[in-house]
Amino acid sequence: MWIKGDLHIHSHCCGDGTLSVADIVERSRKYCDFLAISGHCRTPEFFRAEKQYAEVVEARKKYDIPIFNTGEVEFPIPRHVIFITTPENREFEMLQSLVPRFCRRNGVEGPEKAMEELAFLEKEWGNRIFMIFNHPNAPDVSTQDLLTIADSKLFKVLACVDRGERRAPQTWDVGGAWDQLLLNGHKISVRCGSDFHRHYEDGGHDQYPGEFVQDCLRVKENSYDEIFKAYTTGAFYCMVGNIISNPVFCFTDSGRLKLEFDLNGEMEKAEIISDGRVIEEFTSFSDHFSAEIKVPDGKYFRVRGTGKLAPRKYEEGMYEPLFLLNPIYCD
Ligand SMILES: [Zn+2]
Ligand SMILES: [Zn+2]
The missing domain is CATH 3.20.20.140 (Metal-dependent hydrolases)
Structure with a gap:
């Protein structure tokens, strides 16, 4: 849970x-x-x-x-x-x-x-x-x-x-x-x-x-x-901003990296980061995002994402929803 x-x-x-x-x-x-x-x-x-x-x-x-x-x-x-x-x-x-x-x-x-x-x-x-x-x-x-x-x-x-x-x-x-x-x-x-x-x-x-x-x-x-x-x-x-739910981030049996999550708002971008650099970028999303990709070797893989700007509750202006998934380690 x-x-x-x-x-x-x-x-x-x-x-x-x-x-x-x-x-x-x-x-x-x-x-x-x-x-x-x-x-x-x-x-x-x-x-x-x-x-x-x-x-x-x-x-x-x-x-x-x-x-x-x-x-x-x-x-x-x-x-x-x-x-x-x-x-x-x-x-x-x-x-x-x-x-x-x-x-x-x-x-x-x-x-x-x-x-x-x-x-x-x-x-x-x-x-x-x-x-x-x-x-x-x-x-x-x-x-x-x-x-x-x-x-x-x-x-x-x-x-x-x-x-x-x-x-x-x-x-x-x-x-x-x-x-x-x-x-x-x-x-x-x-x-x-x-x-x-x-x-x-x-x-x-x-x-x-x-x-x-x-x-x-x-x-x-x-x-x-x-x-x-x-x-x-x-x-x-x-x-x-509660931007996603139920993320799945893992390696599949065939060694591909799998990323899935449900969206609670509008996403702008999600990036897979490994060893200090972006190795994959996603910019198109539906209610349920799912991708499986082949990745180069790395010490670790992590994900960061940003949502479309949304209005603030407490003052004028907009804020940026975001999320960070903690790393998968490969050693
Ligand atoms: Zn404090
Ligand atoms: Zn403090």
């Missing part, structure tokens, strides 16, 4: 959030099958970690969906990362242990310190934790820094679209940092997140978790373990 969700959400428990955890769940339930509440993990005045955790625990009793408790951490390589672990795995302690030791706002900076933080978490939490690097374009993170931290097993996911329509070229561009990571053998996936703070109907600029961007995970059931597994193995894809 496919489930949708969002791992990047701020509640009123951090200085710039607006809604309680229960309100967030209530309002995003129609868009999301799971959530992670990820307040800005800073000083105790800005981030009320105990309050967030208490609200998450309450919400878990009331709503029958997985709700991860985590925080957006000030990483030694500017700027924000999220660590995800499952509830039975000292989820609260994990966050609490990071701020005093590794908060960049306390002067803990640089790739070496980043690797120390990752090594600390790996030692303490083993393979029951993974890291998402958020908005690598705010500020720009160098490819070299991303390659350095990719030596850690914890770094599994790089973000593409975060708040608003902020699309990271590091992740989106063909031949960008993501392709460099993949070319160097790092099995990193990409996701989108709402980075929800305040909804546009409440005077903000954001949409609810899952309303504008979606992570779609292939799972056996909607459980913490299955979500964790999908994110750490790349069994998911991400999109803006």
